[in-house]
Amino acid sequence: MRDPIEDAVLPAIRPSEEEQKHIDQVVGLILKxxxxxxxxxxxxxxSVARGTFIHGDRDLDIFLLFDPTLSREALEEEGLTLARSIAGALATGFHEKYAEHPYINATIDGLxxxxxxxxxxxxxAAIRSAxxxxxxxxxxxxxxxxxxVDDVLLMKQFxxxxxxxxxxxxxxxxxxYLCELLILSYGGFSAMLAAAAAWKPGTLIDPEGHQAKDFSDPLIxxxxxxxxxxxxASLSLDRMFEFVELARGYRESPSRSFFSVPDSPVLSREDLAAVLTAKGTFLYTITLETPPYIPDVIVPQLRRSLESVKGLLxxxxxxxxxxDCAMSDACCILLFELDTRQVPCSRRHSGPPLWNQANAQRFFEKYRSGSSPAILCGPYIExxxxxxxVERRYTQAADLLRSPDxxxxxxxxxxxxxxxKNWDLCEGSGCWSPASAPIISRFFERRSPLARIRRKGSAGEDRLI
Amino acid sequence: MRDPIEDAVLPAIRPSEEEQKHIDQVVGLILKxxxxxxxxxxxxxxSVARGTFIHGDRDLDIFLLFDPTLSREALEEEGLTLARSIAGALATGFHEKYAEHPYINATIDGLxxxxxxxxxxxxxAAIRSAxxxxxxxxxxxxxxxxxxVDDVLLMKQFxxxxxxxxxxxxxxxxxxYLCELLILSYGGFSAMLAAAAAWKPGTLIDPEGHQAKDFSDPLIxxxxxxxxxxxxASLSLDRMFEFVELARGYRESPSRSFFSVPDSPVLSREDLAAVLTAKGTFLYTITLETPPYIPDVIVPQLRRSLESVKGLLxxxxxxxxxxDCAMSDACCILLFELDTRQVPCSRRHSGPPLWNQANAQRFFEKYRSGSSPAILCGPYIExxxxxxxVERRYTQAADLLRSPDxxxxxxxxxxxxxxxKNWDLCEGSGCWSPASAPIISRFFERRSPLARIRRKGSAGEDRLI
Structure with a gap:
């Protein structure tokens, strides 16, 4: 017995007959x-091969399986030649893309x-590349x-x-693939939600009972x-527990809203100014040109930069x-919401205890010598x-974030x-631009998903903060 | 061989002949x-009994030893009667004071x-009161x-x-008494400084080798x-190590300045404003009427209040x-130097991890119910x-320090x-008054003793910060 809400959702998310027919037709052309x-x-x-794709999401993946005795170089050359020939015969347009190997992305009959x-x-076990x-x-x-299949569709839409x-x-x-495995392992959408509601970090699922390596990821x-x-492996602790939160919310108070992507109102410049005034916090964005490499290379660097600049602040x-950070083809943005934009000139610096005589002497000599940073008070004993x-180098956050530090x-x-080469620093509602507005909106919206979802579950209301 | 500096200091701090003669005369009158x-x-x-008092510090303590078979009540009555009679016969003025027992404080021939x-x-071992x-x-x-005796005088003056x-x-x-015991134990002023320079917390000195109890004080x-x-027991860790610091400073670079009480310039209102501007910090004072009890009762309460209000901030x-805190007969002052006078309306509050399901649910329910404090953002998962x-109750330090909280x-x-009954809150240079000026000056000065002392050791200069 499926929940009536899920029964009502399914017709909207199952592939339509025409859709399926159209896909089968294009697949037939390509295979031929x-x-x-x-x-x-x-x-x-x-998902198209398994019929587990959501209505409208019909991206087609066709793999071309070559003889494994070929060298990698030969595979790349022959593979691209074949893929280009197929695309040349069928596509309205195509171009080369690159993951671990190069491949062809084409538009064929609208797909x-x-x-x-x-x-x-x-x-x-014998694979030579992912x-x-x-x-x-x-x-x-x-x-x-x-x-x-229906359970997978519900899971994906959810x-x-x-x-x-x-x-x-x-x-x-x-x-x-992870959605499909979870549905298979737990035997359905409801059973999967019931299990997820009780997940802990380190939860292990091993469908074939053949684990041969230890992992320290949140979900294994x-x-x-x-x-x-x-x-x-790529599921973060926060996405895992946001899912847990969704599972708990839905089980407590099921509603169709859990299956509809919420409207994400984009903040206007005035909205942003009002949000910052209401919270009394200070927003800064660092914007840089996106380096010409694939996201797999840039995103981890961006996250690392975010943590490093946060540490600097x-x-x-x-x-x-x-x-938080965001990335588009043109630019990357680091966003920081600070509790203060100004700090006192003076910074307390705690030295060694006096009974550690050698270190204490070294500390004292350092500050007696009158070198930078200038001493405003002390040394004294506490x-x-x-x-x-000592004197701080930066008393304004903007000065720090603009500095070569x-x-x-x-x-x-x-x-x-x-x-x-360069970066732009913006502050407050000055961070807003038509390009940054969706990113800034997500930055604030990302922090109220629970309130939003649970509210939907009861009142169906939807607002940003 | 005493250091020439100490030889030069001694004549100025030894009791003078006339002083000693005058005291002997007064003592004679009282004993008679x-x-x-x-x-x-x-x-x-x-110290007068032992000749270990510093020139000018000739406060006289005369004890009246009664038969131990008396009751405490009888001691207090007979004791006060006798003390009053002595004072009545000799003093230009006297009044009753109270420690563990009542006693008489009198002015006799200027002493x-x-x-x-x-x-x-x-x-x-048989004592009935301290x-x-x-x-x-x-x-x-x-x-x-x-x-x-000379070593004790040097130690006390130091x-x-x-x-x-x-x-x-x-x-x-x-x-x-502690100064005298330290000089006795180490055998002289120089040996005592050499030992003190290497003190650690928990240093134990047991002149009679008869310790019968464990202590966790910094110096025992x-x-x-x-x-x-x-x-x-009443020596604090900071006073102990300020002494250690002095000992190290004097041994490294001896000078007469270690034996002269430094001029403590009192800050003017303009000085105070300049200090706060230079440091970029914010001063607040809470002033209350001194409760009508002896310092032994009030001072520990004042320190506790200081820590509690600090925690509240x-x-x-x-x-x-x-x-820091200070106390006079009329009023007590709590002083706070803050890094900021204003905080954002919004305060981050971290709840339980989601995998602690019962606590997580309780947390969520609390914030879903929309009760105070108002939620500005979230709950979200991090x-x-x-x-x-959530919304802070106070965004201004002054509002908090004036509030019933x-x-x-x-x-x-x-x-x-x-x-x-009441307290006064002052802020910035508004904290300054002729009465508070010496306290505020000490508050800032207390934090540069090392710099001052070491500077004296070399340049003899003396300034506040």
């Missing part, structure tokens, strides 16, 4: 073209199609998922609406086709309420330790290179 | 009067004289100190100049007349750079925990009673 051209075995992978060369290895694993995933899921769907490094949420789902891989006395109050912290190679 | 009146054996105690009744017990111990101290020191002399609860420094000096008493987001940003923290009975 591939077989005619020869050299590799074409295979439909991903977004990836044509991905890989090795046709004997077993998942993409070689995908056909095994497809075969594993295809063989088991048919009775649970995760999407809650903002936790997608395993890219920026989202750090649930991949489609051993890949059924690879005993040494955690399918949930805290060391200089500026308490950070919240920080709780048996030397204390000095920003370049002295751990930023990651490409982010640093971009910032060595 | 006491013996004529009868009922108790009079005894000169304290300040305490006439203190006590029991003439057989041994220090004052009964004093005659034993006098006998112990008198018998041993003659060869070291401690006085450094601001660490006096065992009252406000000073928490070195008592005269077992009373030669009482194996269960630490003579240094920190809990409300106001970072305290430094805090590092697996619920975070809410001050009365909700641990203040001590009598301080609370005084504050329930």
């Amino acid at each position: 073209a591939a077989r005619n051209l020869g050299g590799a075995e074409p295979m439909v992978v991903g 977004d199609v990836d044509l991905v060369p890989c090795f046709r290895v004997e077993s998942a 993409v070689d694993r995908t056909p095994f995933h497809t075969r594993y899921i295809e063989a088991r998922i048919p009775p649970l 995760a999407k609406s809650g903002g936790v769907y997608g395993s890219d490094l920026m989202t750090q949420g649930f991949s489609g 789902v051993i890949d059924p086709v690879d005993p040494c891989r955690n399918v949930a 805290e060391r200089n006395g500026f308490s950070v309420n919240h920080a 709780n048996g330790r030397y204390i000095v109050e 920003v370049l002295t912290v751990g930023l990651g190679k490409h982010v640093r290179q971009s910032m060595e | 009067a006491a013996r004529n009146l009868g009922g108790a054996e009079p005894m000169v105690v304290g 300040d004289v305490d006439l203190v009744p006590c029991f003439r017990v057989e041994s220090a 004052v009964d111990r004093t005659p034993f101290h006098t006998r112990y020191i008198e018998a041993r100190i003659p060869p070291l 401690a006085k100049s450094g601001g660490v002399y006096g065992s009252d609860l406000m000073t928490q420094g070195f008592s005269g 000096v077992i009373d030669p007349v009482d194996p269960c008493r630490n003579v240094a 920190e809990r409300n987001g106001f970072s305290v750079n430094h805090a 590092n697996g925990r619920y975070i809410v940003e 001050v009365l909700t923290v641990g203040l001590g009975k009598h301080v609370r009673q005084s504050m329930e």
Whole structure:
């Protein structure tokens, strides 16, 4: 017995008949073209192959499986040639993209199609690159998922609406494959939510009971086709527990709103000014040109930069309420909401206890010598330790965030290179621009998902803060 | 061989011949009067009895030793009667004072004289009140100190100049008896400084090797007349290590300035404003009427109140750079130097991790119910925990320090009673008044003793910050 809410949701999220027919038709064309051209075995992978895609999300992944005796270089060359020939015959447009290997992204009869060369290895243990694993995933899921397709659709829609769907490094949420494995393991959507409501960090799911490696990730789902891989490796602690929160909220008070992506009102400049006035906090954005590398390279550097600049702010006395980063093709933004924009000239610095005579003497000599930073007070003794109050270098957060000191912290190679050229610092409602507005809106909105979801569950109301 | 500096200092601090003659004369009169009146054996105690008083500091302590078979009530009655009769015969003025017992404070021939009744017990182990111990101290020191009198004078003057002399609860420094015991134990002023330069917390000195109790004080000096008493019990960690600092400074670079009480310039209102501007900090004073009890009762309450109000400020987001208290007959002052006078309306409050389901639910319910304090943001999830940003009650330090919330923290009975009537809050240079100026000056000056002392050691210069 499925919940009536879920029964009502399903017709809206299942692939439509025309949609499916159209896809089957395009798939047929591609497979035929591939077989005619020869050299590799074409295979439909991903959610379209399993019928587990949400109505409207019909991105097509066609893998081209080559003989594993080929060299990597030969695979890349022959693979791209074949993919280009297929696209050339069928696509209205296509271009080369790059993950671990190059592949072709094409538009064929209105569908977004990836044509991905890989090795046709004997077993998942013999893979030569990550993409070689995908056909095994497809075969594993295809063989088991048919009775649970609706449950997978509910799970995916539920995760999407809650903002936790997608395993890219920026989202750090649930991949489609992870959704399918969770539904398979728990035997359905309701059972999965019941289990998730009680998840703890370190929860382990091992569908094939063949785990061969230890993991310290928040959620560990051993890949059924690879005993040494955690399918949930890219899921962050926060996305995991946002999902737990959603599961608890839905079980407590089920509603359709858990399956609809909420409207995210974009703040106007005046809204932003009002939010900051209401909270009494201070917003700063550092904007830099996005380095010309793929997100897998840049996003981790961006997160590291965020933590480093946050540390720089805290060391200089500026308490950070919240920080986040965002990335578009053109630019990357680091956002900092501070509790204060100004700190006193004076900073307390605690030295060693006096009974540690050698260190105490060294400390004293350092501050007696009258070098920088200038002493405003002390050294004096408090709780048996030397204390000095020294002059701060920066009393305004904006001065610090504009200073070259920003370049002295751990930023990651490409982010640093971009910032060595330039960065823009904005402050308060001056951070707002048509381009930054959606990012700033998400920055504040990201912090009220629970209130929003639970409210929906009861009152259906939706507001930003 | 004494240091030439010390040789030069001694003539100025030794009691003069006329001074000693005058004291001997007054002592003679009092002893004669006491013996004529009868009922108790009079005894000169304290530094005057031992010749270890600094030129000018000739306060006279005369104890009246009564038969220990008397009751406490009878002692108090007969003791006061005798003391009054002596004072009546000799003093230009006198009044009753109260420590553990009542006693008489009189002015006799220009000297300040305490006439203190006590029991003439057989041994220090048999004392019935703290004052009964004093005659034993006098006998112990008198018998041993003659060869070291100059060393004691140097020690006392050194401690006085450094601001660490006096065992009252406000000073928490070195008592005269403690100075004498340290000189006796180490065998002289230079040896004592050499030892003190290497003191650690918990340093133990037991002149008679008869310790019968454990102590956790910073410095432990077992009373030669009482194996269960630490003579240094009231010495604070900071006064102890300020003395250590002085000892190190003098040994490194001896100078007469270590024996002269420094000029303490009193800040003008304009000076205070300039100091606060230079440091960028914010000064607040809470002034209350001094409760009508002895300092032994009030000072610990005042210190407790200081810590409690400091905690209140920190809990409300106001970072305290430094805090101190002071007391006069008329009023008590709590001083707070803050890093900020204003905090954002919004306060982050971190809840339980979500995997602690019962606590998480309780937290969520609390904030969902929309009760006070108002939620400005969240609850949202960070590092697996619920975070809410709630409205602060006070965004201005002055509002908090004027509010009744001050009365909700641990203040001590009598301080609370005084504050329930009223307290004054002042801010910035508005804290300055002719009455508060010396206290405010000490508040800032107390924090540069090392710089001052070491500077004196080299350049002889003297300035406040």
